[in-house]
Amino acid sequence: MTLSGLLRVSLMMLCASLSSLGYSASNTPDAAHLLEQMSNSFSTLDYDGIFIHSENTRMNSMRVQHQQRKGKEYESLVDLDGNKIQVIRIDDTVICVYPNEAVADKQVMSSTPFKRFIGLDSEHLKLGYNLVVSNKVARIAGREAYQLRLEPKDQYRYAHEVWLDKGNYFLLKHDMLDQNDALLDRIQFTSVTFDPDLKVADFTPNKESYSKQLVEPKARRVKSLWKFDWLPEGFSLVWPEARALNHGTSMLLLSDGMATISVFVEPVMKTKATSYLLIGATVAGEKTLKVGKQLYLVTMVGEVPKVTIEKLMSVFMPKARL
Template sequence: MRVIPLCVVLGGWLSMPAFAADAGADSWLQRLVKAEEQQSYFGTFVYERNGSFSSHSVWQLVQDGAVRERLLQLDGPAAEVVLKGGQVACATEELASQVSDAQPWRRQQLDPAQLSESYDLHMIGESRVAGRPTVAIVVSPKDQHRYGFELHLDKETSLPLKSLMLSESGQLLERFQFTQFSSGPVQPSDIEAGQDCEPVAISSSSEAKSEAPKWRSEWLPAGFRLLDSNVRPSPASSEPVAWLSYGDGLARFSVFLEPLRGAVVEDARSQMGPTVAVSKRITTADGDVMVTVVGEIPLGTAERVALSMRAGSDQASQ
């Protein structure tokens, strides 16, 4: 089932006539790709998932080709994270366990040509976000193995001021929306970390072996490709854990495989907003292995991927 547009999900509060040419959506996404690495800005936004809201301030400074970002969580205890060149430089204790390479306010770089393999792109009209005129684009999945999005891009900067992630039934899974946004110069002092922002250690090559895990997925949803993989120590045992990361240009999920060596564990599945975690025991010639799939994909898709994992290095062909 195709994603239901925002005007339906939220009761039609936006009345947006459809544009005839989908080429316009491609053009705007191309602008977005360039704008993310070229624009300095400051803003405040709200982030919603699983019925919970949080509010944040964010600064981005682009200077001499380098991108630096700072995020402050405004609800509850003060929480902060600073990124330099896309890498986490420091974080307060409250955010240290949450930071990753896929922040809610900054998604992976988009490639319209790659996205067109798995999604339909449509411009659906104009709206206003944070008092600024925007264009609205629907990114609809071509199958049931990924979620859809609605993006509202600032007309002046092409940056996303609002993003909605929607299930196949039109259920809102995640919302990111600026309430205040200002483009233009940002002072270097605005990016400086506070005294409670502690350096975040980056895993060294000795902690994650460079050789590829001897595992493959026998089945992948169309459009998903292997992005990265390694073997890393388990935080709970002495057994090495194989890790594989897959993406389709928009959605991502990770697969973790750990030998059980006789340990008794149960299959499990959970979902919080768009993020699912599915654990399945599979039997191999070398003994039972626990496969865990984590990512922003439907539960049924995660379960099918988990059960498709096999020993070997050749990935499933599309």
């Protein structure tokens, strides 16, 4: 399986599984409480907003609409640049809407970039991060916001800064920063309303468009034959078993509650040189392992520093002779 193919599988699997006014430090809210409220806000609030997602030199503007209606959760994500591709989610049903079939064959729309913030466990995050709330309220998209920083306790993860609406804790801005505090990735709302006049039609594909339902990969659970001799503090396996993909590839998933690392193992016939690829905040690494007479290609992909992937590559091994 190609590296680009593994990146796509990783994305889909993870989807199944983002001017200052001072105030008294005594009023500074608890970091864990802020994160919990932020995590809940994505599914409980109705909202309609425009945000910018920037990564390296790439920048993309998107519109997100969300509503709870008659016991169902509706969400629409529209790419405002290029071909105006839309992803509609009604509870667990996801529909991708393209202008026409030709565009559908060439482009893949990513899911909402806020997935990482849903279901956060603040106590688990404290294993790898110091949670620090600023004693100032910032202004994002014309709204007052608390500023919270997740400072990494080691070199194996990035720092994160989030700005949360002071009234309802909605995520207004998220920055991912490297070890030198250089910006790697940013999501920032430019406008948002929390009393939108949304209708069913806003979550219904246009008749002239080309739509197809996205089917979550049903990877078979298999016994994991691999292990890590070491993991950074806070990182652990998300699944107790591995997932069997096509072409004999198996997948493991690591997470520290904020960052995730996908691990793919596939049998190969030839040795490949160890290599690394950096795309913004994402690092991918490949390495060939020989177990007995069989060669295996190990690929790791994650939004972590390169040193993390390098270290994990060096401590990845079979549980027993395969």
